[in-house]
Structure formats: C-alpha cells, structure tokens
Amino acid sequence: MENQHYLRGVQLFQLGRYQDAISYFKKALQEIPEDFNSIFHLAHCYLSLDDLEKSEEMATALLRIDPDDENAYFLLSQIYFSKSEFKKALEFINKAISIYPYEADFFGQKSYIELNEKKYESSLKFANEGLALEPNNKLCLNARVQALTKLERKEEATSTIENLLEKDPENAYSHANVGWSNLENGNTKGALHHFKEALAIDPNFDYAREGMSTALKSKNFVYSWYLKYSFWMSKKSSKQQWVFIIGIYLAYRFSVKLLSNTEYTFLVIPIIIAYLLFALGGWLMESLSNAILIFDNYGKYLLDRDQQKSGQAFLILVSSAVLALITYGFLGNQYFLLIGFALLCSLIPLPRGFLIETRNKKLFHFGVGIAMLAIAFIGPLFISDLMMIGIGVLILLIAFTWLDNIIK
The missing domain is CATH 1.25.40.10 (Tetratricopeptide repeat domain)
Structure with a gap:
C-alpha cells in the first residue's frame, strides 16, 4: 500500500x-x-x-x-x-x-x-x-x-x-x-x-x-520600431551583435567627420542625436514604455509595482528637465541648463534601476543617477565653472554605459 x-x-x-x-x-x-x-x-x-x-x-x-x-x-x-x-x-x-x-x-x-x-x-x-x-x-x-x-x-x-x-x-x-x-x-x-x-x-x-x-x-509608434529591432537583434549571435554595433559606431564617426568638412554641417547634430537614441535606446525604452502604459486604461493594470515606479520616475525626470530648460530659455541662467542636462542624463540609470532584480546592479543604477543629480545641484556651490560640472555628469554617463554590462 x-x-x-x-x-x-x-x-x-x-x-x-x-x-x-x-x-x-x-x-x-x-x-x-x-x-x-x-x-x-x-x-x-x-x-x-x-x-x-x-x-x-x-x-x-x-x-x-x-x-x-x-x-x-x-x-x-x-x-x-x-x-x-x-x-x-x-x-x-x-x-x-x-x-x-x-x-x-x-x-x-x-x-x-x-x-x-x-x-x-x-x-x-x-x-x-x-x-x-x-x-x-x-x-x-x-x-x-x-x-x-x-x-x-x-x-x-x-x-x-x-x-x-x-x-x-x-x-x-x-x-x-x-x-x-x-x-x-x-x-x-x-x-x-x-x-x-x-x-x-x-x-x-x-x-x-x-x-x-x-x-x-x-x-x-516609437516602441513598435524598438520592438522590431529587439526581435531582429535577438536572433543574432553575440559576435554578430557586436559587429553590428561597432559598425554603426564607425559609420557614425565617419559621417560626422565627413560632414564637418563640407557645407552640410547642419546635418551633424541630427546624426549625433540619431546615434545617441540608437546607443542609449536600450536603457530608455522599457521605462518610456512603462510611462506610456500608465496612461492606458487597460495597460496600467498590467504593470507591477516596480514597473509603475519606473514609469513614474521617467515622467518626473522628463517633466523636470523640460521645466528646467524652459526656465533657462526665459532667464538665460546657465545653472538651469546644467540642471536640465543632468536630469536628462539621469533618465538612463534611474528609472531603469527599479526594473533591476540583482542588488548590486540596482544599487549601481541608483547610485550613478543620484550622483549625476547631486553633482549638478550641489556642484555650483563649490565650482564656478558650470561647463566643467556638466562634463563631470557626462563622464559619469559614459562610465555607466561601459560598466553596466560588467556589474552583475
């Protein structure tokens, strides 16, 4: 029995x-x-x-x-x-x-x-x-x-x-x-x-x-194209993915250098913006899409607590950045330009930090994002050169994009 x-x-x-x-x-x-x-x-x-x-x-x-x-x-x-x-x-x-x-x-x-x-x-x-x-x-x-x-x-x-x-x-x-x-x-x-x-x-x-x-x-529309790109890339091996990414970077560098010596220099800025969107889109898109779903009558119920926080953080940072840049436009005070720039840079690590499961990587995302904002808000109290402070924020962003794939 x-x-x-x-x-x-x-x-x-x-x-x-x-x-x-x-x-x-x-x-x-x-x-x-x-x-x-x-x-x-x-x-x-x-x-x-x-x-x-x-x-x-x-x-x-x-x-x-x-x-x-x-x-x-x-x-x-x-x-x-x-x-x-x-x-x-x-x-x-x-x-x-x-x-x-x-x-x-x-x-x-x-x-x-x-x-x-x-x-x-x-x-x-x-x-x-x-x-x-x-x-x-x-x-x-x-x-x-x-x-x-x-x-x-x-x-x-x-x-x-x-x-x-x-x-x-x-x-x-x-x-x-x-x-x-x-x-x-x-x-x-x-x-x-x-x-x-x-x-x-x-x-x-x-x-x-x-x-x-x-x-x-x-x-x-924007997310649909990102999704097509993600599905396309997911079919490629790691080696093929790196070849494609490096190829895009080399094409970008060549195009900017070539156009800089011609009468079409006005095309340089759109190319730089397009490249940055391509390079940084992977860090931005999930948080952006969560922000979009917050306003969807049905989609908002599919978001878990962390996804909601990610979308909310994205909206707060974007709104604050736009407000800072508008203030700069009216007052001409470069401090607000620095704040707007730092807020836009923090869009890369901060909202995505809510979506990370591993403790070390989550702390890394939040740490870098908070450091960017701290440098911009507090830095002018100690350093008068706002351009140098902005470069410091940019260095942090570049370091983040390199280290994010290493930290587990």
Missing part, C-alpha cells in the same frame, strides 16, 4: 498547490527516508516555486539512489535551464536521451536549449524528432513554433500553431507562446487575443502578462 502522505502530496502537486504539497512529501520521507518518488515530486515542487538550490539538492539525491534514472537527469537539465546554464542543461538532457531515447519531452527540452543558444535549425530538428515519437507533444510543438518563428518560416509556424491549439485549446502556455510568435511577426491584434486567452485561463501567468504588456506598448 502506497504512503498516504505521498498520495496526498501528489494530489496537491497536480492542483498546483506546491507549498502545501511539500509538507506532505516531507512527511512521506520521514516514514521512508529514501523514497524516490517523494524526492522526485519534492524536487519538482521546489522547481515550480523557483527555489532552484533546493530543487537541485533533491535531484542530486535522486542520482545517489539511482544513478541511471533518465528522469533525474531530465530534471537536472530543467533546473540548469532555469539558471540559464545551458551547457550543463544540454549535458544532462543528452545523458537522459542516451539512457532512454524514446521520450518526446527529452527532445523538447533539448530543442529549447538550442533555441536559447540561438541554434534555430538545430532546435527545429530536435523538436521534429520529439514529434516523430509523440505527434501531439506540447513541449515539442511549442518549441517548434518558436524555432520556426525565429527562422521566419511563417506558413509552417502558422500550421504548427493551428495544430497546437486544436489539440490543447485550454493550455495557457500554448496561448502565450502563440501570442509571442504573433507579436514577433508583427500581428499585434492576434498577439493580444492569445495573451488575453492565456490570462483568462491563468490570471497570474507572468509570461502572458509580460506579453500583453509588450503588445499594448507596441501600439506606440
């Missing part, structure tokens, strides 16, 4: 009540300390609750009990995938497949790993291999949709989407996945429909909430 605590834990697990299920699996383990099934479900509970350390601890315990269990290796692959450690995730799923090469979910997992490594042809190959084993496997179908979308094979992606939703029309993840595919293909209306369906099934599904928020933001 099976352990009653274990059976109750499984019931709660299937209902998605992971925290409650954990207590029953622990009770089951008090009676049978090395019960494989209890440990296995306990590891999955922790994984579902994003407690990856405890989940990994449980999964490692499974291998001590049975070193050749393919599901334990699959579980470890899922854990390392959640940690974005894709090489280890691939190592463990390959081990699972080598032990039992007839499970479609294993190939779906491998397809997702390749997808995140931007190996889209390979991702499609493994999704198809999984579907050859189980034609209606949801993990493989979802992976196939994403791979085909990245490969811009729209007709095949559409066909797979129809198959996916026909087989499982009440799956929130499938609807959200289709929503993101539509969004990447420029079909905002279709994306909104599927995100709405996903949220109707699971109102707390963050993947769908983020998609709905992004789709609403894409109605804004």
